[in-house]
Amino acid sequence: MSTLEIKDLHVSVKTEEGDKEILKGVNLTVNSGEVHAIMGPNGSGKSTLAYSIAGHPKYDVTSGTVTLDGVDILSMTVDQRARAGLFLAMQYPVEVPGVSVANFLRTAKTAIDGEAPKLRTWVKDVNEALERVTLDKEFAQRSVNEGFSGGEKKRHEIAQLELLNPKFAVLDETDSGLDIDALRVVSDGVNRYSTQGDRGVLLITHYTRILQYIKPDYVHVFVAGRLAESGGRELADQLEAEGYDKYVKAAAQA
Amino acid sequence: MTATQTVAEALELSPVESHLHPAGSFNLEDHAVPSGLEEIWRFTPLKRLRGLHQDTPLDGEDFKVEVDAAEGVTAVSVPAADSARGVSGYVPVDRVSARAWEAARSVFEVTIPANAEIAEPTTIRLHGEGLEKAAAGHLLVRAGQFSKAVVVVDYDGSATWAENIEVVLEDGAQLTFVTIQDWNDDSVHVVTQHARVGRDAELRHIAVSLGGDVVRASTSADYLGTGGSVEMLGVYFADAGQHIEHRLFVDHTAPRTKSNVEYKGALQGKDAHTVWIGNVLIRKEAQGILTYESNDNLVLTDGATADSVPNLEIETGDIEGAGHASTTGRFDDEHLFYLQSRGIAEEEARRLVVHGFFNDIIRRIGVPALQERLVASIEEELAEHVGRIG
Numbered sequence: 001m002s003t004l005e006i007k008d009l010h011v012s013v014k015t016e017e018g019d020k021e022i023l024k025g026v027n028l029t030v031n032s033g034e035v036h037a038i039m040g041p042n043g044s045g046k047s048t049l050a051y052s053i054a055g056h057p058k059y060d061v062t063s064g065t066v067t068l069d070g071v072d073i074l075s076m077t078v079d080q081r082a083r084a085g086l087f088l089a090m091q092y093p094v095e096v097p098g099v100s101v102a103n104f105l106r107t108a109k110t111a112i113d114g115e116a117p118k119l120r121t122w123v124k125d126v127n128e129a130l131e132r133v134t135l136d137k138e139f140a141q142r143s144v145n146e147g148f149s150g151g152e153k154k155r156h157e158i159a160q161l162e163l164l165n166p167k168f169a170v171l172d173e174t175d176s177g178l179d180i181d182a183l184r185v186v187s188d189g190v191n192r193y194s195t196q197g198d199r200g201v202l203l204i205t206h207y208t209r210i211l212q213y214i215k216p217d218y219v220h221v222f223v224a225g226r227l228a229e230s231g232g233r234e235l236a237d238q239l240e241a242e243g244y245d246k247y248v249k250a251a252a253q254a
Numbered sequence: 255m256t257a258t259q260t261v262a263e264a265l266e267l268s269p270v271e272s273h274l275h276p277a278g279s280f281n282l283e284d285h286a287v288p289s290g291l292e293e294i295w296r297f298t299p300l301k302r303l304r305g306l307h308q309d310t311p312l313d314g315e316d317f318k319v320e321v322d323a324a325e326g327v328t329a330v331s332v333p334a335a336d337s338a339r340g341v342s343g344y345v346p347v348d349r350v351s352a353r354a355w356e357a358a359r360s361v362f363e364v365t366i367p368a369n370a371e372i373a374e375p376t377t378i379r380l381h382g383e384g385l386e387k388a389a390a391g392h393l394l395v396r397a398g399q400f401s402k403a404v405v406v407v408d409y410d411g412s413a414t415w416a417e418n419i420e421v422v423l424e425d426g427a428q429l430t431f432v433t434i435q436d437w438n439d440d441s442v443h444v445v446t447q448h449a450r451v452g453r454d455a456e457l458r459h460i461a462v463s464l465g466g467d468v469v470r471a472s473t474s475a476d477y478l479g480t481g482g483s484v485e486m487l488g489v490y491f492a493d494a495g496q497h498i499e500h501r502l503f504v505d506h507t508a509p510r511t512k513s514n515v516e517y518k519g520a521l522q523g524k525d526a527h528t529v530w531i532g533n534v535l536i537r538k539e540a541q542g543i544l545t546y547e548s549n550d551n552l553v554l555t556d557g558a559t560a561d562s563v564p565n566l567e568i569e570t571g572d573i574e575g576a577g578h579a580s581t582t583g584r585f586d587d588e589h590l591f592y593l594q595s596r597g598i599a600e601e602e603a604r605r606l607v608v609h610g611f612f613n614d615i616i617r618r619i620g621v622p623a624l625q626e627r628l629v630a631s632i633e634e635e636l637a638e639h640v641g642r643i644g
Contacts, residue, residue, distance in 0.1 A: 078595055079599050082598075099607070108598055
């Protein structure tokens with residue numbers, strides 16, 4: 001069993017007006033086998049949490065800890081974190097011109113596993129992973145995310161999730177901008193991953209829509225840079241009915 | 255009447271006053287020694303040209319030419335007086351070119367017969383064997399009607415080399431013409447190339463510049479008939495102290511012609527300098543043409559300079575499309591973050607990004623052996639710096 005533990009995490013970004021604190025003391029523990037949904041309004045710092053865990057250079061951790069099975073990951077480089085077992089599915093996957101999906105996936109798999117995947121089975125694995133997210137296998141020959149539609153980019157993220165099979169997956173608004181068919185394909189992929197039983201999911205979303213397809217064990221309300229409330233699935237139903245207003249007002253008064 | 259005059263008079267063009275296309279002259283006296291302030295010389299380090307632009311004799315003979323001609327292609331050296339040079343309509347546009355024209359004693363003529371389709375590339379290797387005496391060369395490539403062929407000119411060794419290259423595509427010809435500057439770091443090469451593209455002919459012009467102390471390649475193309483198409487692809491990699499300059503000029507002299515110019519370069523090390531000038535002129539006669547030019551530079555370290563100047567001059571509004579783009583930047587942090595977030599170490603991620611950057615062009619060259627060689631050359635260049643960045 002693995003544990004991803006976030007303790008009193010404070011994160012700032014540099015702006016023209018100086019450093020601005022976005023995360024103001026986040027506490028969260030995700031164990032393997034669990035699916036946590038983090039829900040919050042725009043600008044609450046949800047994406048900052050995702051990128052800070054992954055190690056994006058734009059975000060400056062000013063205090064607090066993030067550990068994976070007790071090991072500090074904040075001192076690791078971005079790639080070391082990935083090799084330690086973290087995966088971030090991005091809201092806006094980056095286009096990398098001239099680098100084919102096939103080459104990218106093989107290089108990533110080799111880096112994660114510490115050895116090159118077996119040629120005989122790898123091509124088949126890639127084709128199947130693409131097929132499961134309804135991407136044609138010709139996508140393997142295209143440049144990474146270049147010219148992909150929004151939905152294709154998201155499905156490509158999920159294909160990577162399944163091929164790299166990390167210990168913990170952070171999904172940053174993977175549901176945004178998807179039509180209902182794509183949402184189902186993406187959700188199926190996340191469910192295949194999580195039902196392995198020994199993987200943890202941190203699902204960041206603005207909408208409750210995806211929770212019809214992915215059933216979280218825990219739901220957290222994220223407002224103004226910290227968790228405002230935590231509960232079970234019923235909390236999502238309450239948010240669906242009432243929205244974030246109550247929490248936003250409370251945070252503004254605090 | 256000579257062949258040159260016939261061809262020149264076949265082109266009835268309205269005069270256009272523009273610095274993009276200086277009037278040429280065979281008379282050396284019409285080309286003053288440049289001071290470095292002239293528009294066409296202002297980026298070039300004249301002091302490092304070893305007098306090619308002044309009066310240094312161009313009578314050196316310290317070079318070797320090896321030819322590997324595909325079956326059906328003739329490739330022979332002809333005394334300048336007996337050669338067909340000038341058939342492209344080219345008239346020297348600068349002093350180095352005019353001097354090389356005057357000094358060249360022979361012309362290397364490569365001829366592809368009409369209707370011949372030849373898959374195997376014809377390769378000319380020019381190997382420089384000394385810098386002390388500057389030398390002049392002239393190459394003429396003629397692709398006959400409806401022929402299809404690949405010609406590669408491969409430069410290496412050490413030389414101080416002034417050169418004119420003419421490329422003529424008769425109607426319907428398809429020619430891939432490749433130059434590879436793989437010189438030693440001490441070579442100086444100033445080359446002027448002109449291509450004349452016949453009706454419905456297709457020229458793919460590919461320039462690869464890796465070696466040399468100073469390389470200045472000026473390439474122009476015009477069209478003798480409608481429907482001609484020119485693609486100019488370039489890949490260059492400048493290291494510390496190197497000056498690599500490409501000057502492109504596409505002169506749309508006929509209706510419904512096409513041009514696409516795409517150059518990509520990387521720079522690394524102190525005083526690495528690249529220059530890209532992309533000129534396109536759309537003449538009044540050139541209705542319905544389509545043109546696009548782009549240049550992208552990837553600056554890998556501090557201390558390197560990339561100059562990039564696209565120019566478009568339009569004399570008619572009745573065109574299908576015209577555009578240009580130029581970018582110069584460092585590694586994109588978002589590219590690196592994305593790759594690293596998938597476990598790929600930073601150095602490997604940088605290598606992937608640079609290969610990817612060039613791959614866009616390399617995969618379109620269409621000569622597999624050359625593509626492989628280029629990927630390997632870029633890998634070698636990268637070993638110098640990329641591993642140590644950051």
